[in-house]
Amino acid sequence: MNARLNPPQKPGATRTTAEWQQTDSAHYLHPFTDSAALARKGARIITRADDIYIWDSEGQKILDAMSGLWCVNVGYGRQELIEAATRQLQTLPFYNSFFNTATPPAIELAELLAEITPPQFQHVFFGGSGSESNDTVVRLVRRYWDLQGQPERKVIISRKNAYHGSTMAGASLGGMSEMHQQGGLPIPDIVHIEQPFWFALGRDERSERLSREEFGRRAASWLEDKIQEIGPGRVAAFIGEPVQGAGGVIVPPSTYWPEIQRICDRHGILLVSDEVITGFGRTGQWFGCETMGTKPDLMTFAKGVTSGYIPLGGVMVGERVAKALANGGEFAHGYTYSGHPVACAVAVANIRLIQREGLVERVREDTGPYLAQRYAELAGHSLVGEAQTCGLMGALQLVRDKTSGAPFPAELAVGMMCRAHCFREGLIMRAVGDRMIIAPPLSMTRAQMDEMLALIRRCLDLTLAELQQKGAF
Numbered sequence: 001m002n003a004r005l006n007p008p009q010k011p012g013a014t015r016t017t018a019e020w021q022q023t024d025s026a027h028y029l030h031p032f033t034d035s036a037a038l039a040r041k042g043a044r045i046i047t048r049a050d051d052i053y054i055w056d057s058e059g060q061k062i063l064d065a066m067s068g069l070w071c072v073n074v075g076y077g078r079q080e081l082i083e084a085a086t087r088q089l090q091t092l093p094f095y096n097s098f099f100n101t102a103t104p105p106a107i108e109l110a111e112l113l114a115e116i117t118p119p120q121f122q123h124v125f126f127g128g129s130g131s132e133s134n135d136t137v138v139r140l141v142r143r144y145w146d147l148q149g150q151p152e153r154k155v156i157i158s159r160k161n162a163y164h165g166s167t168m169a170g171a172s173l174g175g176m177s178e179m180h181q182q183g184g185l186p187i188p189d190i191v192h193i194e195q196p197f198w199f200a201l202g203r204d205e206r207s208e209r210l211s212r213e214e215f216g217r218r219a220a221s222w223l224e225d226k227i228q229e230i231g232p233g234r235v236a237a238f239i240g241e242p243v244q245g246a247g248g249v250i251v252p253p254s255t256y257w258p259e260i261q262r263i264c265d266r267h268g269i270l271l272v273s274d275e276v277i278t279g280f281g282r283t284g285q286w287f288g289c290e291t292m293g294t295k296p297d298l299m300t301f302a303k304g305v306t307s308g309y310i311p312l313g314g315v316m317v318g319e320r321v322a323k324a325l326a327n328g329g330e331f332a333h334g335y336t337y338s339g340h341p342v343a344c345a346v347a348v349a350n351i352r353l354i355q356r357e358g359l360v361e362r363v364r365e366d367t368g369p370y371l372a373q374r375y376a377e378l379a380g381h382s383l384v385g386e387a388q389t390c391g392l393m394g395a396l397q398l399v400r401d402k403t404s405g406a407p408f409p410a411e412l413a414v415g416m417m418c419r420a421h422c423f424r425e426g427l428i429m430r431a432v433g434d435r436m437i438i439a440p441p442l443s444m445t446r447a448q449m450d451e452m453l454a455l456i457r458r459c460l461d462l463t464l465a466e467l468q469q470k471g472a473f
């Protein structure tokens, strides 16, 4: 237990840290957590937030370089969002969109999304989260091919190490093997190809490094191979994150997505872009597909649509699918909270705030290039084998040998070691294996970015020192 038993009372704190932790482990099952291991340590209790910082129940201030969980794009404490929610709660806290009804915030958000998304998107289906929205994708894809008179087109191709959520369909579309092992997944007719991860996979048959461009084309060709294996007449769709997020911020080579688009076009396969992380400015364009140069038929969003202030997700439906649905009678699918008025009101306020402050342009022209430059400097650190950024997403691959790219032995858990230093130093940076990742708020200033980068360098140095002390470097 790292909890002090009698911490000074903070304003608004109703219990001590130890009391929160005990009650937490007694009753609260956390997502993706080994409960017994957590109970031994006690959870870190986060009590408040402002701008790009969070505070825990011990009063420690922490720079949140993960935007909560990839979602607090405009930063914490923004009055515009709080007021939009309050106003809507007072006017109409809930009404559904089922029985030929709708609410003004849902209509207004649909209109605004049609305006800011690429031109093929004029329609939206709302859900409550990214996972739900990817479930909707599976329903939409199958419905589309049924309406086309090709019900045998059922197979959706995704990628290993992809993250598309945690419902049965979301986890099946995702390529996380630990998730598949715990639940008899994937569900039928969802298959996976390898990811465009140059650092891990970018070698030829003789173990020589391929150029990134060459590797990008090769990684895309795995889609063509899979289509041929299954039979083009059975493949319904391909789904991918423009930049894989939870898989480790894997920025694909520039040759990858255009080639994927050509392959989908050649076979008439629907292209689905999961923009739950990459949407709403993260990559320096409103949507990641614009950065990568694709024209998807369906686009999933969640997280940044409300900057995480309240849950909301959805699917942008492109003209090809929308046309089929329009002539197809009832689509027997929907959620109680589809188009929830409070969530939609917050989303409208959030998007207007992003527009007013020019955050997408700021990431594209100022903070994104600045982060790229500073990450290129970090690539010189002895622990860093690869440093990648895309807009305001970044990854540092920690390696034992910079020249060969040789990894540390897994049992050293170097990523977790680095993450522990980050917490202690007041920085949230996430570890995916030995890949350290960030996705800070888009509202971040250059000065705050310098502060973040100084913390990152310090934590890399502390990790290196610990490894040297253990004789592991």
Ligand SMILES: *Cc1c(COP(=O)(O)O)cnc(C)c1O
Pocket: 070, 128, 129, 130, 131, 132, 134, 163, 164, 165, 166, 241, 245, 246, 274, 275, 276, 277, 302, 303, 313
């Ligand atoms: C987080 C995430 C999801 C799942 O969203 P939830 O709101 O957690 O259900 C889906 N796709 C991607 C790319 C994500 O990052």
